[in-house]
Amino acid sequence: METPVETTRERLLNVAEQRFGEGGYEGTSLRAITVAAAANIAAVNYHFGSKEALLRAAVARAMAPVNAERRRRLDQLEAGGSPAPEALIRAFVEPGLELVLRRGERGAVVARFIGRIAFDPSRRIRELYAAESEPIESRYLAALQQALPQASPDAVAFGYVNMLGLLALHQSQALSPTPGAAGPEDPGKLAENLVTFLVAAFDHGLGS
Amino acid sequence: METPVETTRERLLNVAEQRFGEGGYEGTSLRAITVAAAANIAAVNYHFGSKEALLRAAVARAMAPVNAERRRRLDQLEAGGSPAPEALIRAFVEPGLELVLRRGERGAVVARFIGRIAFDPSRRIRELYAAESEPIESRYLAALQQALPQASPDAVAFGYVNMLGLLALHQSQALSPTPGAAGPEDPGKLAENLVTFLVAAFDHGLGS
DNA sequence: CTCCAGTTCAAACGACCGTTTGAACTATGC
DNA sequence: GCATAGTTCAAACGGTCGTTTGAACTGGAG
Numbered sequence: 001m002e003t004p005v006e007t008t009r010e011r012l013l014n015v016a017e018q019r020f021g022e023g024g025y026e027g028t029s030l031r032a033i034t035v036a037a038a039a040n041i042a043a044v045n046y047h048f049g050s051k052e053a054l055l056r057a058a059v060a061r062a063m064a065p066v067n068a069e070r071r072r073r074l075d076q077l078e079a080g081g082s083p084a085p086e087a088l089i090r091a092f093v094e095p096g097l098e099l100v101l102r103r104g105e106r107g108a109v110v111a112r113f114i115g116r117i118a119f120d121p122s123r124r125i126r127e128l129y130a131a132e133s134e135p136i137e138s139r140y141l142a143a144l145q146q147a148l149p150q151a152s153p154d155a156v157a158f159g160y161v162n163m164l165g166l167l168a169l170h171q172s173q174a175l176s177p178t179p180g181a182a183g184p185e186d187p188g189k190l191a192e193n194l195v196t197f198l199v200a201a202f203d204h205g206l207g208s
Numbered sequence: 209m210e211t212p213v214e215t216t217r218e219r220l221l222n223v224a225e226q227r228f229g230e231g232g233y234e235g236t237s238l239r240a241i242t243v244a245a246a247a248n249i250a251a252v253n254y255h256f257g258s259k260e261a262l263l264r265a266a267v268a269r270a271m272a273p274v275n276a277e278r279r280r281r282l283d284q285l286e287a288g289g290s291p292a293p294e295a296l297i298r299a300f301v302e303p304g305l306e307l308v309l310r311r312g313e314r315g316a317v318v319a320r321f322i323g324r325i326a327f328d329p330s331r332r333i334r335e336l337y338a339a340e341s342e343p344i345e346s347r348y349l350a351a352l353q354q355a356l357p358q359a360s361p362d363a364v365a366f367g368y369v370n371m372l373g374l375l376a377l378h379q380s381q382a383l384s385p386t387p388g389a390a391g392p393e394d395p396g397k398l399a400e401n402l403v404t405f406l407v408a409a410f411d412h413g414l415g416s
Numbered sequence: 417c418t419c420c421a422g423t424t425c426a427a428a429c430g431a432c433c434g435t436t437t438g439a440a441c442t443a444t445g446c
Numbered sequence: 447g448c449a450t451a452g453t454t455c456a457a458a459c460g461g462t463c464g465t466t467t468g469a470a471c472t473g474g475a476g
Contacts, residue, residue, distance in 0.1 A: 024329025026234035040425055119327050119382050121232025165377040174327050175369045197413040205408025248455055
């Protein structure tokens with residue numbers, strides 16, 4: 001194959017999702033990004049317009065495949081009748097952990113980036129994440145409600161928020177102060193543990 | 209009572225935990241804090257030494273009563289034999305939500321501050337939170353392990369981390385993009401829902 | 417070759433950052 | 447009264463921030 005040289009724009013996006021994922025939006029300067037990307041500072045404003053626009057582009061690029069896979073699984077599940085809670089939880093959690101963690105080093109970077117943005121201190125930035133996943137959110141809520149008819153809408157929403165939160169938490173790797181100590185070495189194990197944890201909580205922990 | 213005028217030091221701590229809780233550490237400037245506290249910028253370095261030292265003092269002051277209450281409950285539980293998982297979960301979650309949310313406006317500010325610091329993008333700042341709650345962490349882990357003898361140590365640690373994460377998440381109010389829409393109006397209700405959720409996950413979701 | 421749109425570049429812009437300085441104010445003990 | 451320790455103050459320090467500028471380079475089209 002001919003050498004697929006990364007464009008400046010791609011290098012900026014790659015470095016941005018790595019640095020933003022490590023230090024957060026406010027804690028990462030454009031100069032740090034452009035130096036690591038071997039690009040000029042002005043390139044950010046040329047290709048994206050502003051620092052926040054660069055973040056927006058990085059968020060969109062990182063989340064697109066994850067949400068596409070979620071949509072695909074949800075379509076498939078709904079085509080086959082009424083899915084069980086576990087199937088829905090898998091369809092949400094696994095794309096966020098596996099699809100992204102199985103891609104080696106780069107996948108882990110993307111996962112951390114997504115998880116970090118979802119809980120950024122700034123509300124405006126958190127809303128970038130929320131806006132990106134909003135379209136399928138209502139579909140998931142409706143499907144979960146149907147799978148858990150005994151639970152109130154508030155309870156279902158509570159469970160969904162907890163699922164989203166725990167997923168982003170493990171994606172961001174903000175837990176385990178000693179790196180590599182508390183987290184399982186195998187991303188697949190982590191996904192399995194998290195699904196089991198959430199399924200139990202949904203099945204028995206939403207109040208009757 | 210004679211007017212309990214707040215000292216400059218107290219006003220700085222109060223405003224700091226409010227602003228740091230809203231915008232995060234990097235996103236909040238000392239000038240914004242000192243203006244809101246009606247204090248001079250130099251007062252921060254006079255009373256605390258640096259911006260990070262101010263944060264450290266605010267974290268210590270905010271978490272002290274929460275962790276003290278946790279210690280007290282844990283002592284009481286262990287004095288009465290082998291506590292059930294639910295009792296341990298309550299002893300951890302309720303001080304973080306109720307003890308702090310029942311104090312009206314200021315309590316909510318403290319809760320958000322704690323929750324935000326626990327997930328700050330910067331590792332050094334997250335460790336301020338971790339260091340503050342580390343002393344009782346091992347006690348909780350041991351007690352949980354004893355209450356759940358069928359679960360592996362890794363599984364117990366996994367559950368503990370999830371409990372800590374979900375608590376901080378609800379404390380920080382980072383969820384529910386539409387403020388006041390998704391969260392229950394009654395903090396007590398939230399604590400009850402979260403305990404139920406976690407108890408179910410611990411009892412049925414840690415792998416046999 | 418000329419032209420030109422696309423891209424990169426060094427350099428500078430004003431604004432804001434955390435921190436420091438040294439003088440001025442305050443209250444208490446002598 | 448005076449001295450003194452504690453506290454507050456306006457002002458400035460050097461540095462970094464995101465952004466902008468205008469010229470220089472690039473490669474293909476006419």
